[in-house]
Amino acid sequence: MSKVIVITGATRGLGRALVAAFSVGGHTVLGCGRGDGHVRALRSEFPGPHSFSRVDVTDAGAVAAWADGAIAEHGPPDLLVNNAALMNVPAPLWEVPAEEFSAVVDVNVKGVFNVIRAFVPAMVGRKRGVIVNLSSGWGRSTSPEVAPYCATKYAVEGLTMALAQELPAGVVACALNPGIIDTDMLRLAWADGAARYPKPDAWAKRAAPFLLNIGPGDNGRPLTVS
Numbered sequence: 001m002s003k004v005i006v007i008t009g010a011t012r013g014l015g016r017a018l019v020a021a022f023s024v025g026g027h028t029v030l031g032c033g034r035g036d037g038h039v040r041a042l043r044s045e046f047p048g049p050h051s052f053s054r055v056d057v058t059d060a061g062a063v064a065a066w067a068d069g070a071i072a073e074h075g076p077p078d079l080l081v082n083n084a085a086l087m088n089v090p091a092p093l094w095e096v097p098a099e100e101f102s103a104v105v106d107v108n109v110k111g112v113f114n115v116i117r118a119f120v121p122a123m124v125g126r127k128r129g130v131i132v133n134l135s136s137g138w139g140r141s142t143s144p145e146v147a148p149y150c151a152t153k154y155a156v157e158g159l160t161m162a163l164a165q166e167l168p169a170g171v172v173a174c175a176l177n178p179g180i181i182d183t184d185m186l187r188l189a190w191a192d193g194a195a196r197y198p199k200p201d202a203w204a205k206r207a208a209p210f211l212l213n214i215g216p217g218d219n220g221r222p223l224t225v226s
Contacts, residue, residue: 005078015081053066076123140177172218
């Protein structure tokens with residue numbers, strides 16, 4: 001059965017790979033990203049009924065307008081994937097610039113909050129749907145020089161577990177550790193070791209069916225794509 005799937009950070013990395021995997025499966029993907037060129041490329045490669053918009057998830061008004069239009073045209077999403085995220089440039093915490101720390105928090109935590117506020121009321125009203133907030137292995141463990149990123153992903157874990165307790169039966173929320181994938185973000189933190197891990201497209205072939213199989217029994221559970 002075809003589903004309506006919303007993905008933030010859809011223009012690069014894991015989000016971009018999920019767009020391709022879900023579209024092959026016959027699902028309708030509604031995605032957003034911040035780069036005009038990347039958004040135009042997605043529109044060209046994945047035409048209607050798919051839809052891609054330039055949206056900064058830190059802008060609550062822009063997110064709300066995007067959600068209103070998407071829901072009006074396609075109805076509430078069956079699957080909402082909060083994927084958009086930033087990684088800090090690796091450094092001891094006391095050397096991280098304040099503006100960089102704020103940017104990581106704004107995208108990784110406030111962005112998730114903005115998207116939930118915009119889309120989830122319609123899912124709650126319908127009493128059906130799955131919300132997946134991408135976490136990380138660094139949302140359940142730590143490493144030096146990535147403290148801002150770790151802090152935000154720990155926040156995503158706690159936010160998601162609390163959200164899961166608030167949802168009506170039929171609506172599910174879970175935090176997902178995608179595993180270690182060779183993305184631009186990983187290369188920023190770990191350039192020497194990134195190449196040994198799977199590329200996003202290979203990961204998405206496993207992750208897409210995993211996400212589609214999330215159900216009520218997974219509500220509030222910390223999940224991992226294995």
